[in-house]
Amino acid sequence: MYSQGLIGADGRTEETPEFLARFQKRIDAEEKIEPKDEMPEGYRRTLIRQIGQHAHSEIVGMLPEGNWITRAPSLRRKAALLAKVQDEGGHGLYLYSAAETLGVSREEMTEELLSGKAKYSSIFNYPTLSWADMGTIGWLVDGAAIMNQIPLCRCSFGPYARAMIRVCKEESFHQRQGYEIVMTLAQGTPEQKAMAQDSLNRWWWPSLMMFGPHDADSQHSDQSMAWKIKRFTNDELRQKFIDATVPQAEYLGLTIPDPDLKWNEDKGGYDHGPIDWDEFWRVVKGHGPMAKDRIKARKKAWDDGAWVREAALAHAEKRRARKIAAE
Amino acid sequence: MTATIPLWEVFIRPRNGLAHKHVGSLHAADEVMALQSARDVYTRRGEGNSIWVVPSAAITASDPDQTAENFEPTADKIYRHPTFYEIPEDVGHM
Numbered sequence: 001m002y003s004q005g006l007i008g009a010d011g012r013t014e015e016t017p018e019f020l021a022r023f024q025k026r027i028d029a030e031e032k033i034e035p036k037d038e039m040p041e042g043y044r045r046t047l048i049r050q051i052g053q054h055a056h057s058e059i060v061g062m063l064p065e066g067n068w069i070t071r072a073p074s075l076r077r078k079a080a081l082l083a084k085v086q087d088e089g090g091h092g093l094y095l096y097s098a099a100e101t102l103g104v105s106r107e108e109m110t111e112e113l114l115s116g117k118a119k120y121s122s123i124f125n126y127p128t129l130s131w132a133d134m135g136t137i138g139w140l141v142d143g144a145a146i147m148n149q150i151p152l153c154r155c156s157f158g159p160y161a162r163a164m165i166r167v168c169k170e171e172s173f174h175q176r177q178g179y180e181i182v183m184t185l186a187q188g189t190p191e192q193k194a195m196a197q198d199s200l201n202r203w204w205w206p207s208l209m210m211f212g213p214h215d216a217d218s219q220h221s222d223q224s225m226a227w228k229i230k231r232f233t234n235d236e237l238r239q240k241f242i243d244a245t246v247p248q249a250e251y252l253g254l255t256i257p258d259p260d261l262k263w264n265e266d267k268g269g270y271d272h273g274p275i276d277w278d279e280f281w282r283v284v285k286g287h288g289p290m291a292k293d294r295i296k297a298r299k300k301a302w303d304d305g306a307w308v309r310e311a312a313l314a315h316a317e318k319r320r321a322r323k324i325a326a327e
Numbered sequence: 328m329t330a331t332i333p334l335w336e337v338f339i340r341p342r343n344g345l346a347h348k349h350v351g352s353l354h355a356a357d358e359v360m361a362l363q364s365a366r367d368v369y370t371r372r373g374e375g376n377s378i379w380v381v382p383s384a385a386i387t388a389s390d391p392d393q394t395a396e397n398f399e400p401t402a403d404k405i406y407r408h409p410t411f412y413e414i415p416e417d418v419g420h421m
Contacts, residue, residue, distance in 0.1 A: 036391045083371075090368050097352045100334070106354060107331060163351070170372070312356035313330050319357060 015040050027228050032158040035101035043227055046220070047157050048104045049118075050229065055095035056113045056120035060294050062088045064128040065137065073131060080177045081134060087174065091167045098159040114299050116286060123210050125288025132185055132199035138178015140200075140207040140245065146171055147241045148211065151231035160229075179248065186252040193253075200249065201257045208272070209280045211238040217277075243269045334383040335361040337368075339375035347379050355380075 015023075023040055026033065033039055062085050069085065072078035096106055112118035123141055128134070149171070152164040185196040212218060212234040224230040232240075242261075249256050260273030282288070332354040338347035350369050355361035361380040370378070389397060405411050414421055 034391070036388070038391075087371070090371065093353060093368050094351055100352075105331065166351075309332065309356075312360060313332065316357035316360075 024226070027156050027226075030228075031156075032161065033156050034158045042223070043157075043229075044102050046224060046227070046229060047160065048099055048102050050224075051095055051099040051102075051160055052104065052109050052112070053119055053121075055092045055099060055109065056118055057124065058088045058092035058095060059113075060120045060124045060298065062092075063294055063297055064124055064126070064290070065134060067128050068131060068134050071131070072134075077134075077181070084138070084174050084177065087170050091163075091170070094163040094166055095160075098157075098163045101159045110302065114295065114302060116295060119284065120294075121210060122280065122283040122288060123206050124294060125283050125286075125291045126202070126206055127290050129202070130195055130199060132182065132195040133203070135178050135181030135183075135185065135196065136199040136203045138174050138176075139182050139248070140178075140203050141210070142171055142174040142178060143245060144207050144210045144241050146175060147237050147244070151237075154228075154231060156228040182254075183252055186254055196252070197254050200254050204257050205275065205279075206283075208238055208242070208275055209283075211235075211241065213277065213280070214275075239269050242272055246270055332356055335365075335380045336383050336386065337361075337365045338379040338381070339365075339369060340377040341375045343376065347377065350374070352383060 019038075020040060023038070023043070033043075065081060065085050065088075069078060069081050072081050096109060099109060100106060109118065113120070123144075128137070146168065149164050149168050153161055153168055155161045155164065182196050182199075185192040187193075215221060215233045215235045218234055221230065221233060225233070246256060246261070258273045260271065262271055263269075264271045283291070333356070334352055335355055335358075336352050337350050339350050340347045353361065353364050353368055355364050358380060362378060365378045365380055401407070
């Protein structure tokens with residue numbers, strides 16, 4: 001998703017000015033950079049970090065929704081949620097593969113996630129307390145992700161851009177199925193509508209935080225914009241998201257939990273109230289309500305799967321040896 | 328675990344009559360699991376009817392540093408294109 005992927009990124013480079021100018025010229029000419037092309041070390045590191053964090057976000061993002069698969073209210077909802085979570089697993093794999101083309105191994109990335117060194121989107125450190133959250137996550141969280149990911153389809157690094165095109169094609173279903181869930185609740189009994197409103201109240205602000213800090217506080221943005229890894233600033237994307245989402249909430253008869261939200265005729269967009277950045281940094285730094293559980297679940301999956309990985313390799317080796325013996 | 332799980336490149340034929348096209352890569356212990364994973368990861372929405380998996384290590388690629396000497400010479404060989412030759416209109420379409 002996630003412009004949060006740039007937090008802590010180190011875009012410094014030590015290459016000669018001529019080399020950097022040559023590289024920038026290719027970027028400015030909208031040429032795609034492919035894995036074996038020469039590139040500044042800072043460009044490589046920034047991408048490894050961002051794509052890695054994006055991949056981790058997809059994988060950890062399976063957990064809050066996995067929580068509700070067995071309790072989905074109908075077979076239709078269950079099949080859709082299962083397909084969505086499976087997609088997220090797939091998206092994580094596309095992204096890990098794209099990062100691996102830059103010279104980092106899957107094992108290194110997994111270790112960094114499990115050790116807490118690598119971050120993932122702060123949104124997944126919030127709990128999914130009701131079924132309505134499955135709708136709100138699809139509508140808002142996937143909606144925000146799509147807003148971020150569409151410009152990434154034009155990212156200067158070829159493998160990342162190609163992975164994003166696949167992801168965006170698949171993710172439109174995620175947002176629509178989420179909105180459909182919220183709509184069903186909003187048009188249901190008063191209790192159901194209250195459930196939808198409660199869910200919107202809890203997810204609205206964390207969704208706005210997904211776009212990362214304000215431009216003035218986003219230190220690595222300028223270099224990433226110049227390298228065309230990013231095409232829009234955090235605030236530009238957040239604004240687009242708000243402008244697109246407010247009418248969708250109005251249609252549902254739900255209230256966005258921001259008393260300062262109002263249409264600004266001059267800028268042709270909504271003004272919004274202040275975002276609680278203390279909460280944002282707390283959650284990014286691993287103090288979100290579910291942070292420990294998420295990493296514990298990933299670690300358990302990795303540890304419990306060790307024997308499967310070992311057995312698969314042992315089996316492959318046995319088959320290879322038998323084949324050689326038969327020749 | 329010391330051994331790492333090898334990388335495979337995945338190619339998919341969207342439908343008969345078209346060539347297999349590279350769609351991405353994945354890790355798998357052997358070719359049987361590579362095919363199974365390719366089916367799960369890359370064909371969830373009817374993307375094709377045939378899959379190839381190739382060990383990434385088996386691919387030999389041209390050197391990007393030699394891109395210019397490999398591919399630029401074709402640019403000045405315009406006589407390889409039909410429009411280089413002038414045929415009178417009276418002759419008709421050729």
